[in-house]
Amino acid sequence: MTVHSFQEHFDSLIDREIAIEPKDWMPDDYRKTLIRQISQHAHSEIIGMLPEGNWITRAPSLRRKAVLLAKVQDEAGHGLYLYSAAETLGISRDEMYDQLHTGKAKYSSIFNYPTLTWADMGAIGWLVDGAAIMNQVPLCRTSYGPYARAMVRVCKEESFHQRQGFEIMLTLSKGSEVQRKMAQDALNRWWWPSLMMFGPPDAESPNTESSVRWRIKRFTNDELRQKFVDVTVEQAKVLGLEIPDKDLKWNEERGHYDFGKINWAEFYNVIKGNGPCNKQRLDARRKAWEDGQWVRDAAMAHAAKRKERSATKAA
Amino acid sequence: MSLEYTLRLADDALILGHRLSEWCGHGPILEQDIALTNTSLDHLGRARSLFQYAAEQFNNLPENEKKTAVTSVAIQNLVNTGNTLDEDDMAFLRDGWDFRNVLLVEQPNNDWAYTVARALYYDAFAFYFFSALQNSKETTLAAIAEKSLKEVTYHLRWSSEWVVRLGDGTEESRERMQTALNELWSFTGELFNMSDAEKEAALSGIGVDLASLQPKWMERIASVLQEATLEVPKGTWMQEGGKHGRHTEHLGYILAEMQFMQRTYPGMEW
Amino acid sequence: MTNDKLNKHEWPLWEVFIRSKAGLDHKHAGSLHAADAEMAIENARDVYTRRMEGVSIWVVESKNIHASDPGESASLYDPASDKIYRHPTFYDLPDEVKYM
Numbered sequence: 001m002t003v004h005s006f007q008e009h010f011d012s013l014i015d016r017e018i019a020i021e022p023k024d025w026m027p028d029d030y031r032k033t034l035i036r037q038i039s040q041h042a043h044s045e046i047i048g049m050l051p052e053g054n055w056i057t058r059a060p061s062l063r064r065k066a067v068l069l070a071k072v073q074d075e076a077g078h079g080l081y082l083y084s085a086a087e088t089l090g091i092s093r094d095e096m097y098d099q100l101h102t103g104k105a106k107y108s109s110i111f112n113y114p115t116l117t118w119a120d121m122g123a124i125g126w127l128v129d130g131a132a133i134m135n136q137v138p139l140c141r142t143s144y145g146p147y148a149r150a151m152v153r154v155c156k157e158e159s160f161h162q163r164q165g166f167e168i169m170l171t172l173s174k175g176s177e178v179q180r181k182m183a184q185d186a187l188n189r190w191w192w193p194s195l196m197m198f199g200p201p202d203a204e205s206p207n208t209e210s211s212v213r214w215r216i217k218r219f220t221n222d223e224l225r226q227k228f229v230d231v232t233v234e235q236a237k238v239l240g241l242e243i244p245d246k247d248l249k250w251n252e253e254r255g256h257y258d259f260g261k262i263n264w265a266e267f268y269n270v271i272k273g274n275g276p277c278n279k280q281r282l283d284a285r286r287k288a289w290e291d292g293q294w295v296r297d298a299a300m301a302h303a304a305k306r307k308e309r310s311a312t313k314a315a
Numbered sequence: 316m317s318l319e320y321t322l323r324l325a326d327d328a329l330i331l332g333h334r335l336s337e338w339c340g341h342g343p344i345l346e347q348d349i350a351l352t353n354t355s356l357d358h359l360g361r362a363r364s365l366f367q368y369a370a371e372q373f374n375n376l377p378e379n380e381k382k383t384a385v386t387s388v389a390i391q392n393l394v395n396t397g398n399t400l401d402e403d404d405m406a407f408l409r410d411g412w413d414f415r416n417v418l419l420v421e422q423p424n425n426d427w428a429y430t431v432a433r434a435l436y437y438d439a440f441a442f443y444f445f446s447a448l449q450n451s452k453e454t455t456l457a458a459i460a461e462k463s464l465k466e467v468t469y470h471l472r473w474s475s476e477w478v479v480r481l482g483d484g485t486e487e488s489r490e491r492m493q494t495a496l497n498e499l500w501s502f503t504g505e506l507f508n509m510s511d512a513e514k515e516a517a518l519s520g521i522g523v524d525l526a527s528l529q530p531k532w533m534e535r536i537a538s539v540l541q542e543a544t545l546e547v548p549k550g551t552w553m554q555e556g557g558k559h560g561r562h563t564e565h566l567g568y569i570l571a572e573m574q575f576m577q578r579t580y581p582g583m584e585w
Numbered sequence: 586m587t588n589d590k591l592n593k594h595e596w597p598l599w600e601v602f603i604r605s606k607a608g609l610d611h612k613h614a615g616s617l618h619a620a621d622a623e624m625a626i627e628n629a630r631d632v633y634t635r636r637m638e639g640v641s642i643w644v645v646e647s648k649n650i651h652a653s654d655p656g657e658s659a660s661l662y663d664p665a666s667d668k669i670y671r672h673p674t675f676y677d678l679p680d681e682v683k684y685m
Contacts (some may be wrong), residue, residue, distance in 0.1 A: 053340035060576035292343025297486030299620035
């Protein structure tokens with residue numbers, strides 16, 4: 001086949017919604033875009049362990065402690081599934097880590113915000129995981145097989161994450177005055193960054209068009225954001241909490257909520273590295289990796305010794 | 316006495332689970348981060364079962380004994396206002412001197428070698444301990460032991476393999492592993508030194524005769540260390556105190572962090 | 586950092602196959618890194634069976650898997666498509682014969 005016919009074959013698979021698999025021919029752009037998106041997603045899971053990991057040792061009840069620990073562990077698992085999916089495209093996990101640690105790779109900027117109170121565990125589960133699920137569910141049918149399969153697993157496990165977050169918020173909102181204050185404060189701080197999780201407005205999002213065609217993305221940023229707002233506003237009513245947006249209003253004509261202007265300057269600033277915790281998050285990951293080097297080396301050295309010994313024995 | 320015995324076991328589980336949970340998000344590689352969190356969740360799950368059982372025993376005590384069984388002000392406040400206790404009260408409202416865990420489990424993680432050494436010493440103990448506790452006359456403890464034994468069997472496999480890997484790995488890992496084993500050695504004697512509550516529990520068929528476990532434990536440790544090409548530490552001086560509520564300085568910091576929410580916002584549902 | 590240096594110490598990649606319950610085939614669950622086979626099985630247990638997904642695990646180092654070439658899929662798989670007589674639905678049975 002010529003490159004042209006490879007491309008035609010690829011396009012026809014995409015058009016017929018047939019999955020692309022690792023050994024299939026694929027355009028360079030497709031491969032690059034996937035590596036970027038999947039590794040960013042994996043990094044987000046791994047960095048995302050840190051803000052919640054903060055509270056594992058301070059969780060207010062044994063049940064909450066166990067749930068939070070299991071949840072943060074799931075995030076490690078999700079990172080692992082995603083790194084594995086990216087590895088099928090010809091990049092190693094070490095290379096991806098290197099990109100993260102040197103600041104070359106991006107991750108979801110939401111995790112650069114601090115977790116200041118226990119209520120943040122609720123707000124993250126409810127809002128951040130809620131937004132993530134909205135982004136992720138369509139990816140279970142994305143065109144690249146290994147990515148789609150990883151996402152099916154992720155989404156299956158993720159469903160308890162949002163629920164446990166909402167449950168925390170509900171318990172707080174039904175609790176004492178200071179607990180309601182805690183919950184409202186967390187909502188105030190996490191609301192806007194959660195809306196930013198869907199990415200820049202469609203008009204400014206350079207990757208959207210080809211990504212939608214490749215089903216790497218199935219809905220646009222603005223579509224998903226609107227859906228999130230519509231669903232979440234109703235949930236906030238159940239909690240009796242106030243969304244921190246004075247422009248929020250039901251628009252009968254559109255059948256959607258109108259909402260206020262997002263501070264995109266803040267978004268780009270955090271992406272650039274100037275969020276409240278960018279440095280701490282990266283430092284923590286780098287430290288874990290560097291401190292672990294001798295451990296990983298030892299395991300490899302031991303495996304090599306064992307292999308050698310069993311070879312000598314066999315000879 | 317069964318209450319104190321139950322708390323003694325619960326505190327080991329809680330504090331070790333807490334220490335291991337500190338690794339979450341900071342492990343040397345994702346796969347092991349996940350593995351260690353599983354172990355931490357096992358310990359935490361055991362702690363919960365035991366604290367629930369302890370709370371039940373406490374709530375059934377005669378009123379006058381409730382005043383002396385746990386002396387912390389926060390617990391006494393609950394007792395005086397006619398409240399019953401639950402697992403969280405036991406974990407979060409007792410003071411340091413009420414905690415009965417061995418000193419070994421409160422020692423800091425330091426590095427992977429320390430964590431692995433602490434795990435090997437404890438897991439080998441727990442393996443023989445829960446094997447024996449399955450025969451406890453207290454059916455709740457026997458049931459918890461049966462479940463725990465399955466978990467601990469896996470923990471022991473994990474920690475033994477890591478000690479071997481690090482001991483027989485690189486020069487650096489060997490040195491770190493030996494150092495960690497040596498430095499934690501003085502905390503192993505306490506595992507087998509029986510407090511009054513433990514002696515009484517053993518005599519009445521509720522608990523385990525710890526002294527009888529020591530030779531098996533020693534044999535197991537020696538065989539793992541031999542495979543790891545490491546030396547069994549030689550020190551004979553052993554630290555103790557945890558079983559009587561006299562802890563190392565580390566426990567205070569653990570509790571300050573762990574109990575902060577319940578202490579700052581008392582009496583709330585979370 | 587050079588690629589060489591990066592990959593020097595990386596634990597090898599393993600493919601994980603899990604039997605979800607007795608009587609079923611092992612099915613590909615995903616992959617992971619481990620220093621040796623023993624550790625790969627344990628990592629698989631910790632990563633892929635946290636929610637009671639399995640009763641048996643196989644691991645195989647990814648580099649040992651040989652795969653067919655998708656470029657040859659036409660010659661490999663298409664010839665089977667006209668041999669419908671291999672499928673039971675190819676045969677008409679009278680309605681009276683209910684189970685066969």
